[in-house]
Each structure stands twice: as C-alpha cells, then as structure tokens.
Amino acid sequence: MTTPEPPRATPASAAAPAPADEPELLRAPAADVLDSTELGRFVRYVQAARGESFADYDELHRWSVTRPAEFWTSVRDFFRVRFATPEQAALPDQGMPGTRWFPGATLNYARHALDGAGAADSAPALVAYSQTRDRVELTWGELRDRVGRARAGLRRLGVGRGDRVVAYLPNLPETVVAFLATASLGAVWASCAPEFGARSVVDRFAQIEPAVLLAVPGYRYGLKDVDRGATVAEIRAALPTLRVVVCVPYGDGALPDTVGWDDLLAEPGRPDTDPVPFDHPLYVLFSSGTTGRPKAIVHGHGGILLEHLKNHALSWDLAPGDRMMWFTTTAWMMWNALVSGLLVGACPVLLDGNPLYPDPDTQWRIAAETKATLMGASPGYLMACRRAGLNPGRDHDLAALRQIGAAGSPLPAEGYQWLHEQFGDRVLLNVGSGGTDVCSGIVQGGPWQPVRAGEISGPALGVAAKAFDDDGREVVGELGELVITVPMPSMPVGFWGDTDGSRYRATYFDTYPGVWRHGDWVRFAETGSCVIAGRSDATLNRGGVRLGTAEFYRVVEELPEVADSLVVHLEDPAGGNGELLLFVVPAAENALTAKLRDRIVRELRGALSPRHVPDAVVAVATVPRNRTGKKLELPVKRLLLGADLADVIGPDTLADPTALDDFLTLATERSKR
Structure with missing residues (x-):
C-alpha cells in the first residue's frame, strides 16, 4: 500500500499511407498532472528511489522498456507487493519465449x-x-x-x-x-x-x-x-x-x-x-x-x-x-x-x-x-x-x-x-x-x-x-x-x-x-500515437497494398444511412486482385439503394483512396460479432470461400445467433456459380 496523500485536484511499402490530415488534439495533459495523479506519485517515487527523472511520458516509457527489470521492480516496491520468499533476480534473461520473472519469489x-x-x-x-x-x-x-x-x-x-x-x-x-x-x-x-x-x-x-x-x-x-x-x-x-x-x-x-x-x-x-x-x-x-x-x-x-x-x-x-x-x-x-x-x-x-x-x-x-x-x-x-x-x-x-x-x-x-x-x-x-x-x-x-x-x-x-x-x-x-x-x-x-x-x-x-x-x-505516428486497423489475419490485400478494416468502418459508419458494416477481401488463387466486398446494415427506414451505394463509393474514394472502393456493396440484416463486440471478418471470409460453418466458428461465439444467416445464403449462391 502506498502512503496516503491529500485528496487530488481534478486534472484540468506494402502498406497503405497514413492519412494526410493531422488528427485533432482534443486534450493535452493537465499542467498539474504530476501533482494530481497516481502516475505523478510513481514518478516522484522513482526519482527518489532510483535517481531517475523524466521530462515527459515518452522518457518515462523509454526507461520502462529499456530497463524492464528496474521498472517492474519499481512497480513492485511502489505498491508494496509482498513476496513470502524473495526472488533470485527480477529478470535473469530477456529472451522470449521462456522468459521467467522474479524466479524463486x-x-x-x-x-x-x-x-x-x-x-x-x-x-x-x-x-x-x-x-x-x-x-x-x-x-x-x-x-x-x-x-x-x-x-x-x-x-x-x-x-x-x-x-x-x-x-x-x-x-x-x-x-x-x-x-x-x-x-x-x-x-x-x-x-x-x-x-x-x-x-x-x-x-x-x-x-x-x-x-x-x-x-x-x-x-x-x-x-x-x-x-x-x-x-x-x-x-x-x-x-x-x-x-x-x-x-x-x-x-x-x-x-x-x-x-x-x-x-x-x-x-x-x-x-x-x-x-x-x-x-x-x-x-x-x-x-x-x-x-x-x-x-x-x-x-x-x-x-x-x-x-x-x-x-x-x-x-x-x-x-x-x-x-x-x-x-x-x-x-x-x-x-x-x-x-x-x-x-x-x-x-x-x-x-x-x-x-x-x-x-x-x-x-x-x-x-x-x-x-x-x-x-x-x-x-x-x-x-x-x-x-x-x-x-x-x-x-x-x-x-x-x-x-x-x-x-x-x-x-x-x-x-x-x-x-x-x-x-x-x-x-x-x-x-x-x-x-x-x-x-x-x-x-x-x-x-x-x-x-x-x-x-x-x-x-x-x-x-x-x-x-x-x-x-x-x-x-x-x-x-x-x-x-x-x-x-x-x-x-x-x-x-x-x-x-x-x-x-x-x-x-x-x-x-x-x-x-x-x-x-x-x-x-x-511520429508522435507515438497509433491506430489499430483491425486483426492482421483479416487485413485486406489489394494488389500488394494492405488496407485495414477499421479504416473502412470509420468512413462508412459515419453515414447516417448506415447502421453497421463489415468488409472482407477474397483473394484470387490465380494472383489477381480478388474481390473486395463491403456488407452494410442500412439504418432504420433506409434501404441500400443505388444512390446510397454511389455515396458509399464516393466517400471511400475521397476519404481513403481508390483502392478502398469495394467491388460490391451488399445489404445484410446484421453484422456478426462475438460476445465482446468484435466484428467477425475472418469467419465471414472463410464462409464465402467455401468453408463449412462448423469449421469456421465455435458455437455460441456469436452475440446474435442469426448473424451469419445472410452470409450462409451468399456462400451457397457463390458455390453454385
């Protein structure tokens, strides 16, 4: 347990190019951040215990990963973690896999x-x-x-x-x-x-x-x-x-x-x-x-x-x-x-x-x-x-x-x-x-x-x-x-x-x-911030250029006529571009008309690139998600490529048991071509 302090004040290549627009800065760290947060207490502790000082978060993070044994030992000591028997060393070997932390403890x-x-x-x-x-x-x-x-x-x-x-x-x-x-x-x-x-x-x-x-x-x-x-x-x-x-x-x-x-x-x-x-x-x-x-x-x-x-x-x-x-x-x-x-x-x-x-x-x-x-x-x-x-x-x-x-x-x-x-x-x-x-x-x-x-x-x-x-x-x-x-x-x-x-x-x-x-x-980004573009096993690859699924969703789902969406890329075994398929759930009282399809295409082309334009835009009743809310791009892709449902997804994984029905119908139609 740490020493109590007074109540705290409220702190006022084969890759797609990064977006050209600089993201909007919504909140900078409060001026009193090191006086008003648990992180500040930790920074002061490390300075007193180890003589380390940090000008900003980047310096603190750099120390935490270049000297991991010192960092994690400091975490242990700051929170007064009690070992019934002491460790032989914090991190005898950094090699992965097989790393052992605090052996003997x-x-x-x-x-x-x-x-x-x-x-x-x-x-x-x-x-x-x-x-x-x-x-x-x-x-x-x-x-x-x-x-x-x-x-x-x-x-x-x-x-x-x-x-x-x-x-x-x-x-x-x-x-x-x-x-x-x-x-x-x-x-x-x-x-x-x-x-x-x-x-x-x-x-x-x-x-x-x-x-x-x-x-x-x-x-x-x-x-x-x-x-x-x-x-x-x-x-x-x-x-x-x-x-x-x-x-x-x-x-x-x-x-x-x-x-x-x-x-x-x-x-x-x-x-x-x-x-x-x-x-x-x-x-x-x-x-x-x-x-x-x-x-x-x-x-x-x-x-x-x-x-x-x-x-x-x-x-x-x-x-x-x-x-x-x-x-x-x-x-x-x-x-x-x-x-x-x-x-x-x-x-x-x-x-x-x-x-x-x-x-x-x-x-x-x-x-x-x-x-x-x-x-x-x-x-x-x-x-x-x-x-x-x-x-x-x-x-x-x-x-x-x-x-x-x-x-x-x-x-x-x-x-x-x-x-x-x-x-x-x-x-x-x-x-x-x-x-x-x-x-x-x-x-x-x-x-x-x-x-x-x-x-x-x-x-x-x-x-x-x-x-x-x-x-x-x-x-x-x-x-x-x-x-x-x-x-x-x-x-x-x-x-x-x-x-x-x-x-x-x-x-x-x-x-x-x-x-x-x-x-x-x-x-x-150069600033250290990042964007998760989806699971790498669901990443889209068009002509050698990889596209993250999350990029599509940010554009498509901002349209008021679209409630949800899912995108998959079906590779061509012969080495061609394959098929880029975008599935959308129209918002209430909307339908996937030709006008809406054209608007979706224009938005993707303008906000992202011509490579992001799908080969087809298809309406579905719902987007399949697991029980933690993640979209299931890979199971949909595998179904459309001819895999059996039992080999694609575990039972009860779906938040909505009917969410794959439209995709099963599409897979059956594709198999008859």
Whole structure:
C-alpha cells in the first residue's frame, strides 16, 4: 500500500499511407498532472528511489522498456507487493519465449486483492446491479469474511493447490468471492458467462479438467427470464472430472444434487492465502474460438498482480476509495481487470443483464448513482449513445468521473469528439487495445498523454509495442504487425495442455523469432500515437497494398444511412486482385439503394483512396460479432470461400445467433456459380 496523500485536484511499402490530415488534439495533459495523479506519485517515487527523472511520458516509457527489470521492480516496491520468499533476480534473461520473472519469489494475488491497499472493513468493496435481483453492496469486512468462508468450504470439498474451479456465473459478488477463495488456495480459476451454450462451455472447461463447477439455475436479461437448468445438466454430464457442483441462487429454479452456496459458506474461516510461485497459474482465459477450439491461455499470480497494479493506478488513475464501473461478462478479460480494481483499493461496480435495458442511458445513470471515477464502455455502446442523441454530461451528475475507458474495438474520431463535447478537458478519454493474451492494454492512454481524435495515445508503460513490416523492420507512418519486443510479466505462462510449448510458440513467436506478434494491424505516428486497423489475419490485400478494416468502418459508419458494416477481401488463387466486398446494415427506414451505394463509393474514394472502393456493396440484416463486440471478418471470409460453418466458428461465439444467416445464403449462391 502506498502512503496516503491529500485528496487530488481534478486534472484540468506494402502498406497503405497514413492519412494526410493531422488528427485533432482534443486534450493535452493537465499542467498539474504530476501533482494530481497516481502516475505523478510513481514518478516522484522513482526519482527518489532510483535517481531517475523524466521530462515527459515518452522518457518515462523509454526507461520502462529499456530497463524492464528496474521498472517492474519499481512497480513492485511502489505498491508494496509482498513476496513470502524473495526472488533470485527480477529478470535473469530477456529472451522470449521462456522468459521467467522474479524466479524463486512466492506470493498470492488474493492476498493483495483482499488487503485492498489497506482498505478499512467498513468501506465499500463491491457494488452490484442486476436485472435478476436487487442491488447488492459488500463492505471490505463482508468481502473478507465471505472469502474466508468460501475458502474453508472449498477445502472441505477437497480443493487444493493446482485443482481447477470453474464458474458458469454472471458478474455477481458471489463470483468475485469464489474467484478470490480459489486463488487463495493456489487453485486455478476459469469462468464462462451463462449466456454461453453447453457445447461452448464444454469446449473450454473440458480442456482443464475441473474438480468443482459453480453455476446458476437461471437469470433475467432485460424482461426475459432464462432457465439454465438443462444446460447445466448437459455441462455437468460432459465433465467427468467434476467432484461437485455448487449452486449459486439466482433467478428462478434450483439445480438438483448440488451443494448450496449458503452451505459452502456455512462455516467461518480466515481469509488466509497460500504463497505460490510467481508464475503459478492464477486463471485460464479462453480465446473467442472463432477458428477452432478456444485457446486455454494460462496467466500467473505474479504477472497479473504487477500488470494490473501498474495499469489500474498509472493508466486508469485509480486509488483507494475510487469506483470502477465497466460493463463486462465473466467470459471477457475485462471481468478479470474489473475485479483487480480491488488491488488498488477501488470499489468495482458489477453490472449484470442487458446493458441497454431499459434504455441506453441506464449505464450513465448507474455511473452517476455510484459516483464512478472510471467508467468503461465498448465503442459500440458509446457510438449508440451518440446516435441516440444522449447528453450524459448535461443530464447526469457525473462530477466524480475522471476517466472514460473504451476497449474491444476501434472508436471512430466522431466518438472522441462527442465525448469531448460532453465532458471537455475535465474527463480523460482513455482508449486502449490489448486483450486476453496479456489480460491488459498494450496501447492506451493515461493522464500524462495527449488525446487526439481517432487515435490511441501510445504504448502502455512497460510495453515495447512497435509496428513491424514483413521483414521484421520497424515502420512508422505505415501499417504493420503489432509486436512487443521486450517481455512483460503478464504474457501467458503458457497454454493449458501445451506441454512442449509448441502451440504457444507458433501463436506468438513463429513470425518474428524472439518477438511477440500480437495479431493486430497497427499504424504508429511520429508522435507515438497509433491506430489499430483491425486483426492482421483479416487485413485486406489489394494488389500488394494492405488496407485495414477499421479504416473502412470509420468512413462508412459515419453515414447516417448506415447502421453497421463489415468488409472482407477474397483473394484470387490465380494472383489477381480478388474481390473486395463491403456488407452494410442500412439504418432504420433506409434501404441500400443505388444512390446510397454511389455515396458509399464516393466517400471511400475521397476519404481513403481508390483502392478502398469495394467491388460490391451488399445489404445484410446484421453484422456478426462475438460476445465482446468484435466484428467477425475472418469467419465471414472463410464462409464465402467455401468453408463449412462448423469449421469456421465455435458455437455460441456469436452475440446474435442469426448473424451469419445472410452470409450462409451468399456462400451457397457463390458455390453454385
């Protein structure tokens, strides 16, 4: 825990060319940024402890990636991370893959989460809103007591170090309690949201052979009651290693032949934690499963602890007493990040249900009611609020709000401008991109970085993010592969079951030996800011020139007649230009007329280039997205090239099960040509 300070003041080649227009500077760092933020406290600490001084964020970032052992040791010391046994060295070898951080050290993530940076028992620890039951609030004392009881209950069930505990649960206080109790024992956690069907859950959980399953019998989504009894029975039957199922009471109904949640917590227990090695598995996160079986990505106690302490305090500016609200399900890494608000003494605000029920203004109302200091949202939600004409800055008391976070997909420049119109310089818009693989941000903003419309501010501290061309050379001002050239602690321990590490190496290190390839297509500017142009496996290649999908969406979706869009490029096996296909969902009361097609073509040609003009513009009912809101360009492409649906996408990956119907029809028509 850091020393308390007085309350803070509010801080007033084969690549497409970069856009010619300089992005609009919306917000410069406040003059008092180093006096009013957690980042400033860290900078002052490093100066006092190590004699380092930094003129700006770029100098601080450069130090964090050129001297990673010093930087991450400083993070450990600043946040007073306690090792039960000391390390042999911080980073004996920087070579990737196979990097080991702080070998010899033991610790436990749950110990620091339950300490809450020294939070008092009477302070709020969790606030939960649900469409299934009334609002729930737990104090730190209640959270610690329930984790101690759950820990004792899991031990009675025979759970110990290395056992796997899995959850088919919504975003509830019980889910947080069960996770921390599992971590405290050195057992391994994994979770899926209950909107997933049985096959998707089994595809994930069966890989790690769990001993205990926690589940709910049902839930409410908006006005719809959803029964999950039969699905839980199917999951249970397909997991032969299960010793017991714990029923968390939620929604209507019950689960037969289970241990009740109250029974699990019946006996008092101390919220103790068992020290484990720095890289001991904490939890398993699963990739979306859009191409084959989901990857079971293993994250360790120490790496997640250090990364989330750094990220939450130094980028998101969270401190003891703050409130962190971010709509997420338990299947997305943002849930894990939300829970880690506890590490810095912040109170997570948990939301469960339809995020747009009863209307899009709901999340802003909850942010005002809870006095959220950080509100996170998907770019899709923010743009929907803009289209709906909402005025959250005017209509709600959001005086406590200091940051709005956005992640999951690119946010168009118009979204930046709308939020700046709503809140001005008072609220920092922090747009980031990272993901499940590192369970954090790779590029994002922070209090000491400027905000430019349509651009992410730059690489996160401790992340040596760059753009590489095909030959492994760094490029600036051009699209390239997003890579990380220096190890960071939250890179995965490995993939579950990948005993020789071959799948892990093939996923991240086969393209550029010794360099992490993340799989995104990015353009860095000379200023250090960047634009994520989509997944590199979905990148469009026309005549040797690569085009990022996000560039299309920024232009097309700003047209009032277009509600959504998706673009794919179908390569020509004979080496020709192939086909560039743009699919659009017309806005309400609009149709894809010849006039609208012509307008779309003109806008793309004028805003981007003639190479961005599609060969065909096709109307569809909806754009397929996964459950975190990402567009599924690659599955659509593979369908149109003749692949079978079962080989293209995992069941229940789609947010809307009917979203591929139009594309299946098109694929059938194409196969008959």
